[in-house]
Structure formats: C-alpha cells, structure tokens
Amino acid sequence: MATALTSPAAGAEAALRLPDRLAAASAGAGLRPGCHLVRLTLDREGTATPPVEYDGTLRVERDAVGTVASGDLYLRRPSGLGGSLSHEPDPAAGIPVFARNDYRYYVRVTDIAPGEGVGDVSLDVELERYGGAAGKWSREGGFTADLTRAQAPPGYPSAGDFLRGDVLDASRRRAGGVTIGWIADRLRRAVIEVECVDGCEAPLANAAGMDWRSIFAAIGWDVAVTHTLVELADPGEDGWSDAELHAALSRGDQVDLDAEWRFRLLCVRRLRPDERGRMFDAAGTDSNKVPREGAAIAAHWMIPDEEQWGLVRHLRFGTATDPYFRTAVHEIGHAMGLEHNTAENGFMRPTDAISRGVIPPQRFPENVVWAYQDEDARRLRHLPDPWVRPGGVPFRLAYLGAPSLPRDAMVAPPSCSSGSRRSTSPCRSAPRYG
C-alpha cells in the first residue's frame, strides 16, 4: 500500500537517530554526562493564574563511583512586559548564560532511577529557593520528575538525549512539567581574560604545556582564554593597591556578566602590599558591588633567596613559569569563589605553604599538584551558580551558606559500590585569600 511507504526524508532521519537511541539505551537509567538544558513549568493554585516558567541547566557528572547531578533555575520573564526580557536559550548555542537577577532555584538531584520504558528516567530532586541579596535559601521540598525519552525538538545537538514529563510533589500530586535536553559535554563555561601591563609575562601555561583550557577541562569547564596587552600607567614603585586594581578593572567598556562568565586577570609589575597575587575584588575594594570580577598577579615580585623556594629561588616571578602560572590559576580560583584548601598541594593551597612543605629530594615547585583538589573540583562543578559566577555572591560568603551539594545519585555499576561515597563536608579554609 502506498500509505505504508516511508518518505526518503523520514527514513534518513530515522537512520540518523539510531546511534543516539543506542547510546541512550546503553546508558541504562542514566542521564548523559554533561550539561542539559532544563525547562520547568510550575503550576499555580487556581486556574486564573498562568504557570511560572523557569529555564536553567542540569549538570551531570559521571565518575567511577556513580553520578552526581545538580542544577540551577532562572525565572523566564513573560515577554512583552518591557524592561529586561528573558530570552529562551537556544539549545544549539551551547551552555546558556542567564541574567543574575533571574536566579531562583538550586536543584540537588538525590536519586536517578530507571523509568518504565527503555531510556526513561525517574529523577528525585530537592529544590532550594534563593533569597537574593540576603543570600538566604529556603527548602521548597522534594519533587520527582517522571521522565519519558522523547525526540528532541530542532536545535538540540542530540536527538535521543531528550526527556519530558511531569513533576510530582511529595504527595505524588502534579506540580508542573519539565523537559531536559542534553546540550554539551562540559558542565559550565567561562572566559578568562589575561590582561598584561607592558613588561609583564602572560601566565598562559606551565612549563609542561598544561594551560587554562586543559586544567578546566579536567573539572568539566569549557574555558576560553583571551590575552591582551593593556596600556596602564604603573602607579609607582610600590605597586598597585587594591583600589587601583579595581579602578583599572572598571575602565573602558564593561563586561556584561549576564551574557557571559568572564573572569579578568590583571598582570602587573608589583602589588601593594608586596605579594605574588591577589583576588582584590572583594569587600571594601569592590566599589561597584560586582564581586569577583577579577584578580591580579605580580610579574615583578621577587621570589625570596631562600632554600625553601628550591628551583626558582631568587627569580623574578614572571620568569618562574610554573609558580607564576600556578598563582594565576590560584587567584582565578578565588574569583570563582574558592577559599584556601590545604588538603593537598593543589591549586588552592597557598604557594608558600607548598614550598615550605617540600620533602627532599624534591625541590619546589616539583611538589606542586597541577589540579584542583577533589572537593574544590566538586565545588566548581556543583556549587550554585551565584557562588562561582563573576558578579555573584561576595567572596567569602562561605560554602556553608550554600545548599549542600549532591551526593552520588546513582552508584554504578552496583558491583563497584564500596561504600566510598564522596564526602560533602566542606573543608576548613584559612582566612587569607592572597
């Protein structure tokens, strides 16, 4: 019968979709690792009021132990009301960036289980509502999303990695609807702008070639780097004060932090007081009340002529490639909200502590660990957006003030479950942030 014939176009489409379906099936009950675009509609009491809509991201991290997932939701403002309008994110445009004022919910995924059909997923989540400038959170309660695998609408990069379904409250009553579609391999994205005053080296990589991109790729961030030479008058032999650094940061065209996560690293000759580097955009120095936009590093700081500094003793900092780049990554770590972490010799341990702690025959900086310590990596992946994005909450609004991070939501495969679940205890951090 003629009606049974499939059009060539539809046939090609079906053939193209097959690998996606196989991938979905092989993933079992899981969600594909990476960033998913979430669209949530919450019903409201009564029929006269329209539902409230949110857009956001769900970050799915899979490691040897299991799956950890968290997300953030931003209010989608109704169009046509004037003022700043929310745009629906384009799933083809990669990881979306939302306006900070629209931030509403942190999503902690507590369980991921197989649904009824192949590739279907049942997701248990807890929603934490954000209280804005006061930084207060309130638990909205636990919800379950019963998700059915569906064909993604146009624009999504993977037709088979799309789910839709109802959101149910704790009493199994419908609270709304949701769609979740995979959009990128990475979890978060940002730009790091390296701005160098004349005579200052750009910290772009370590001696072994490990650069910003590879460091952040290891923790699931998609980081682009720009490097520019800037003409800024040196404030004097004593170096740059925090206020002078902030004024330099605020010059010229301002970055729209509601359109991109851009962290800026100023590379100057000296800092005042005399330090290696500093995340200066905090507290009283943050005169424009846009926290953590940038950090600075001192290319002309002299490494002390002392034994503890090993292979780089008495070098000008900008010429000591490894510790210079490491400090740059450390300061940007502060700009991303991280505090000091002395658990290992990773990026957030202060440089002098690493050099003091070297055990011969190693010599500093051979004992540097070129990674964010596990808990810091976990924070960068799963802390709520306002904690890590530039222009979010002020620096040193402690991790304890944020909702607790998700634990493994699904331990897989079961035979590997050794009880070694990840700890969510925050590290105790030193009060300094140089």
Ligand SMILES: [Zn+2]
């Ligand atoms: Zn520091």
